[in-house]
Amino acid sequence: MGSLEYSPLFETKRGRGRIIYRSFAISLFVAICFIWFYRFSHILDTKFEDGKWAWLGMFGAELWFGFYWILTQALRWTLVFRQPFVNRLSQRYEKRLPGVDIFVCTADPDIEPPMMVINTVLSVMAYDYPTEKLSVYLSDDGGSEITFYALLEASNFAKHWLPFSKRFKVEPRSPAAYFKSILSSGYPTDPLQLKELAAIKKLYDEMEKRIEDATKLGEVPKEARLKHKGFSYWDSYFSRRDHDTILQILLHKKDPHNSKDIDGCVLPTLVYVAREKRPQYFHNFKAGAMNSLLRVSSHISNGKIILNVDCDMYSNNSQSVRDSLCFLMDEEKGHEIAFVQFPQIFENATKNDLYGCCLLSISEVEFHGADGFGGPLYIGSGCFHKRESLCGMKFTDQYRNDWNSEDDQFKEAFLHELEEQSKTLASCNYEENTSWGKEIGLKYGCPVEDVITGLSIQCKGWKSVYYNPSRKAFLGLAPTTLPQTLVQHKRWSEGDLQILLSKYSPAWYGFGKISLGLQMGYCVYCLWAPNCLATLYYSIIPSLYLRKGIPLFPKMSSPWFIPFAYVIVGETTYSLLEFFFCWGTFQGWWNELRIWLYKRTSSYLFACIDTILKLFGFSDSTFIITTKVTAEDASKRYEKEIMEFGVSSPMLTILATLALLNLFCSLSVLKDAVIWKGGLEAFETMVLQVLLSGFLVLINFPLYQGLFLRKDNGRLPISVSIKSIVLSLSVLISFSFA
Numbered sequence: 001m002g003s004l005e006y007s008p009l010f011e012t013k014r015g016r017g018r019i020i021y022r023s024f025a026i027s028l029f030v031a032i033c034f035i036w037f038y039r040f041s042h043i044l045d046t047k048f049e050d051g052k053w054a055w056l057g058m059f060g061a062e063l064w065f066g067f068y069w070i071l072t073q074a075l076r077w078t079l080v081f082r083q084p085f086v087n088r089l090s091q092r093y094e095k096r097l098p099g100v101d102i103f104v105c106t107a108d109p110d111i112e113p114p115m116m117v118i119n120t121v122l123s124v125m126a127y128d129y130p131t132e133k134l135s136v137y138l139s140d141d142g143g144s145e146i147t148f149y150a151l152l153e154a155s156n157f158a159k160h161w162l163p164f165s166k167r168f169k170v171e172p173r174s175p176a177a178y179f180k181s182i183l184s185s186g187y188p189t190d191p192l193q194l195k196e197l198a199a200i201k202k203l204y205d206e207m208e209k210r211i212e213d214a215t216k217l218g219e220v221p222k223e224a225r226l227k228h229k230g231f232s233y234w235d236s237y238f239s240r241r242d243h244d245t246i247l248q249i250l251l252h253k254k255d256p257h258n259s260k261d262i263d264g265c266v267l268p269t270l271v272y273v274a275r276e277k278r279p280q281y282f283h284n285f286k287a288g289a290m291n292s293l294l295r296v297s298s299h300i301s302n303g304k305i306i307l308n309v310d311c312d313m314y315s316n317n318s319q320s321v322r323d324s325l326c327f328l329m330d331e332e333k334g335h336e337i338a339f340v341q342f343p344q345i346f347e348n349a350t351k352n353d354l355y356g357c358c359l360l361s362i363s364e365v366e367f368h369g370a371d372g373f374g375g376p377l378y379i380g381s382g383c384f385h386k387r388e389s390l391c392g393m394k395f396t397d398q399y400r401n402d403w404n405s406e407d408d409q410f411k412e413a414f415l416h417e418l419e420e421q422s423k424t425l426a427s428c429n430y431e432e433n434t435s436w437g438k439e440i441g442l443k444y445g446c447p448v449e450d451v452i453t454g455l456s457i458q459c460k461g462w463k464s465v466y467y468n469p470s471r472k473a474f475l476g477l478a479p480t481t482l483p484q485t486l487v488q489h490k491r492w493s494e495g496d497l498q499i500l501l502s503k504y505s506p507a508w509y510g511f512g513k514i515s516l517g518l519q520m521g522y523c524v525y526c527l528w529a530p531n532c533l534a535t536l537y538y539s540i541i542p543s544l545y546l547r548k549g550i551p552l553f554p555k556m557s558s559p560w561f562i563p564f565a566y567v568i569v570g571e572t573t574y575s576l577l578e579f580f581f582c583w584g585t586f587q588g589w590w591n592e593l594r595i596w597l598y599k600r601t602s603s604y605l606f607a608c609i610d611t612i613l614k615l616f617g618f619s620d621s622t623f624i625i626t627t628k629v630t631a632e633d634a635s636k637r638y639e640k641e642i643m644e645f646g647v648s649s650p651m652l653t654i655l656a657t658l659a660l661l662n663l664f665c666s667l668s669v670l671k672d673a674v675i676w677k678g679g680l681e682a683f684e685t686m687v688l689q690v691l692l693s694g695f696l697v698l699i700n701f702p703l704y705q706g707l708f709l710r711k712d713n714g715r716l717p718i719s720v721s722i723k724s725i726v727l728s729l730s731v732l733i734s735f736s737f738a
């Protein structure tokens, strides 16, 4: 073993350019202070009367923006990049690798098609990892017979797919994604592989046809039903919200008839679980599903490592398990690491990322920054946990990893018993009067169960690691319409705000438990929602006052103009550079800016309102599942990056109203400037308001198109157009008389 024994399993590098960035940040901070001072001193100055309240509001908004900007610096101060050494891992631990339990969650066969789900399942079954140590659990909150049927089909297809993908080391190992990738990257040249490819593609197509047919019919074929006892569960099945636990071990190494692939190698364990649902028991969404799986899996395979993926997030890299183990098993630092989070990358993102779904600056910059201060947030999919820390264990200095596990004692004959015993662990009343959802497992009651759980783990003394490899580890599906994007962000921002107000607030609870930098980092996300106030103010008031001819910013010739100009130019240039650094395009940056504005003025506003309602007990949190299917015409528009509005929603009404308000203000100012003689001078005294209003008009261009120019189904519905025109005109008129 010698010197190798002491070489670490991973290394950590700091990002470059720290000094340049920090100097820039400090200079920007100075400029922000000047702006604050300018507002403050001018408000004290009693001479001016016009728009005094508006000035106070501007001061409030700028205080907020400045404060929030300071928080975001924590995520940019020290970036950290990780590199695992997989070879060293195999050299030292190949024979002693821990068991890994993989949880795939699905909840609705209509918006999460069974074909997609089983592709994800197959991709994780095919990890380059000893199969006898791998167990895959599918949690089906939809309790769907079709999904079960699809998984049964997948368990048979796996017998061909796993040997094929391992023999030829194919990537990615989701069959659908692999077949798609060879269309663009070219067919394999090896004649043997080509022959086997044809055979396996045929098997896949046949399976796909059977599953698609069943999906369309909404019914499993009779022959299939008779062949597997598992379907009998659906005889007593009442509805998605009212049924017994359905638990089937489809593949298990101790099953004498059904455990090996066509080459005679053992397959990973594969289990289907639809936990019991009863109307009188609240099911706690994904957190409830995960906790059921935690218990069920502890009884069946009890892997020390747990990977969680959403049903759309297939594995794109067969090495990821090993990558993550390099962090968790490192002899020196591994014991304090609770989880390894990979970024969420979206396969269906278009080139210029119309809806900003890639969240580039979060995955390429901010999470590296959080890692520098103790570790990234847990964001659900694509995260490897230690079972112990996920189940609530505290970290102490005495804690050491122990990867030795006793071999499970189950004998073949006991497989059925094993199923029966595990079933009780997924029943509704199991959690009554226990600490599940509070101290053990994922936390309940928050729409972002993942973030709050990760935070509480970190507050128990654990660290986490962010690993962002160049070959992406997981690929999923992002929403493809504007309303869906806004709804998803409402759930996230609402959940994050609730964390701030909860027992686990990073601001209070986290104090002394996690580093100050990480506390600030968490607050960046927890304070997403409150951003709506300042942003709404900034996108309404200056334009209205512009129309009235009342300046709210210093004029161009004043020295106070300089800090404003510096902050605007500095921040814009920086964000553009950061975006390019993350491999974004210019158009993508512009699109992201638009979504930034839309989220802040609609999703975040509703998130704030709902959080307040919830505080007073007027509303319950829900989990609106993001649909993973797009209608054909909408999907064509998505490919062409044409914004999809489509449905009528209050969020769209707000966006359209704001866009129109700014359009009207800008037009009327433009008209005045042309008609009046002194009109152009107004531009000089109010240049920043003119610019702001002009910017808001420019960025809203797709919205005006959707309102007035488009005829397709994705345009803004007429009802929204009428409401927003009426609303914006009323605001404008009432303000003129105010």
Ligand SMILES: O=c1ccn([C@@H]2O[C@H](COP(=O)(O)OP(=O)(O)O[C@H]3O[C@H](CO)[C@@H](O)[C@H](O)[C@H]3O)[C@@H](O)[C@H]2O)c(=O)[nH]1
Binding pocket: 105, 106, 107, 108, 112, 139, 141, 284, 285, 286, 289, 309, 310, 311, 312, 344, 379, 380, 381, 447, 448, 449, 450, 488, 491, 492, 495, 623, 624, 625, 626, 627
């Ligand atoms: O009652 C439920 C609701 C959802 N899900 C599953 O949860 C996952 C995430 O749902 P999705 O609608 O895709 O939400 P996203 O906003 O895309 O998910 C992100 O944000 C969620 C928290 O809001 C995290 O749970 C996810 O892991 C994270 O990827 C999916 O696999 C669902 O099937 C359930 O199992 N049960």
Ligand SMILES: [Mn+2]
Binding pocket: 310, 312, 476, 477, 626
């Ligand atoms: Mn999703």
